[in-house]
Amino acid sequence: MDARIDGFVSSEEELAEVLKSASAQKVCAVDTEADSLHRYRESLCLIQFAWDDQSVLIDPLAVQDLKLLVDYMRDREVWMHGADYDMTMLRREFDALPGDVFDTQIGVRLLGLRQFGLANLVEHYFDVKLSKSSQKADWGKRPLSEKMIEYALNDVRYLLPMAEKIVEELKELGRYEWFVESCEVAKERVLERDETKDDPWRIQGSGRLDRAGLHFLNALWYWRDKEAMRWDRPTFMVATNRQLIDWAQVLADDKRLELPHHYRPDRRRRFEAMVKDAREVSKEHYPHRLRGLRRRRDKDFDSRLDELLKRRNSVAEDLGIEGSVIASRGMLEALAARDEGAVDAFMNWQRQCLDLG
Incomplete structure (x- = not known):
C-alpha cells in the first residue's frame, strides 16, 4: 500500500487513491478540525478519516474538490464522537451529511458512562492515555507539526474498534435500538437547524x-x-x-x-x-424585549412536575444512566404544563421508559 495512505492527503489524486483502498469497507470513522479559535470566519481545516486499520488526514485547504469523499460517506456507516459539531461542519461545507451517522458519545451515555470525552473513552476501553496538547491548536496553519498530526489521527484511530465494543454492550443491555433512534434524531436536528438568526445580538443573558x-x-x-x-x-x-x-x-x-x-x-x-x-x-x-413562552402553571403544575422528575430519576437509577439522557427538565416542564406537542419532543424509547404511551 502506498505510504501516502497512512499520512496526509493533499490532492484529489491522493484522495481518490485513499477512497479506492477503502472502497470495500462499509464502515468508516470521521472527525473534523476547524480554526474557530483563531479566525473571524470559521473554516473547515482538516478531516480525519479512518477505515479498517488505516487512518489519514485529508486537507480541505489543499484538496479543491472533495465530492469523492462526500459521495463515499453517503453510502457508508460513519462513526464520529460528539457528532453534532462535525455534522454541522460537514453540512456547512458540503450541504450534505453521510447516510448513517453513529455517535460514540451517545452510545456510552446510554451505557451509563459519566465521563464521555474521547480521551476518557480511549483510556476506559484501551487503557491508553491520549495527549490533549493540541486541543486549541491553529489547524489553519501549514505545515502541521508532528504533535498536531499525531493528535488529529488519534481522534479517529480508536473510533471503529471502540464502536464495536459499544455496540456489543448496547445489544447486551437491550439498548441498541435506543442508540440507533437517538443517532437518527441527532442527525435530523442538524439538518433542520436554522443557522440564520434575525437578531444575532440577542445573546444569552x-x-x-x-x-x-x-x-x-x-x-x-x-x-x-x-x-x-x-x-x-x-x-x-x-x-x-x-x-x-x-x-x-x-x-x-x-x-x-x-x-x-x-x-x-x-x-x-x-x-x-x-x-x-x-x-x-x-x-x-430602542428594540423591544422578546416575550418568552409563558407556561400555564395551574395549581397542580408543581406536583405534576415533581411526579415526572421522580419517575424519570427512578427509571434512570434503575438503568444506571443520567436522568437527562431520558428527559431534560425542560421537556418535563412542558409535559407538566400540558403544552401542545410536548410528548412529540420525546423519542420512542424515552416515551417507553417514562410510560408516556
Whole structure:
C-alpha cells in the first residue's frame, strides 16, 4: 500500500487513491478540525478519516474538490464522537451529511458512562492515555507539526474498534435500538437547524436587560463584529458575551465604562464613536424585549412536575444512566404544563421508559 495512505492527503489524486483502498469497507470513522479559535470566519481545516486499520488526514485547504469523499460517506456507516459539531461542519461545507451517522458519545451515555470525552473513552476501553496538547491548536496553519498530526489521527484511530465494543454492550443491555433512534434524531436536528438568526445580538443573558440595555447591546454586538472582522480573530478575543452584557448595562445606566487596558487607541476611538452614535438614537427606536413562552402553571403544575422528575430519576437509577439522557427538565416542564406537542419532543424509547404511551 502506498505510504501516502497512512499520512496526509493533499490532492484529489491522493484522495481518490485513499477512497479506492477503502472502497470495500462499509464502515468508516470521521472527525473534523476547524480554526474557530483563531479566525473571524470559521473554516473547515482538516478531516480525519479512518477505515479498517488505516487512518489519514485529508486537507480541505489543499484538496479543491472533495465530492469523492462526500459521495463515499453517503453510502457508508460513519462513526464520529460528539457528532453534532462535525455534522454541522460537514453540512456547512458540503450541504450534505453521510447516510448513517453513529455517535460514540451517545452510545456510552446510554451505557451509563459519566465521563464521555474521547480521551476518557480511549483510556476506559484501551487503557491508553491520549495527549490533549493540541486541543486549541491553529489547524489553519501549514505545515502541521508532528504533535498536531499525531493528535488529529488519534481522534479517529480508536473510533471503529471502540464502536464495536459499544455496540456489543448496547445489544447486551437491550439498548441498541435506543442508540440507533437517538443517532437518527441527532442527525435530523442538524439538518433542520436554522443557522440564520434575525437578531444575532440577542445573546444569552440579554433577557435581563431593559430596552435601553438592549439598544446598547445591539450597538456593542455589531461594533465587536466589525472589530473581529478587521482583526481576523474570533469575536470573543475582542470582547466576551458576558462583557457585552455588562457593558450594555453600564451604558444604559449612563455610567463610566472602563475598557480593557490592552485596547489600542484606534479601537478605543471606534468604540467611543459607536457609543456616541448609539446615544443619539431616539428611545422610541430602542428594540423591544422578546416575550418568552409563558407556561400555564395551574395549581397542580408543581406536583405534576415533581411526579415526572421522580419517575424519570427512578427509571434512570434503575438503568444506571443520567436522568437527562431520558428527559431534560425542560421537556418535563412542558409535559407538566400540558403544552401542545410536548410528548412529540420525546423519542420512542424515552416515551417507553417514562410510560408516556
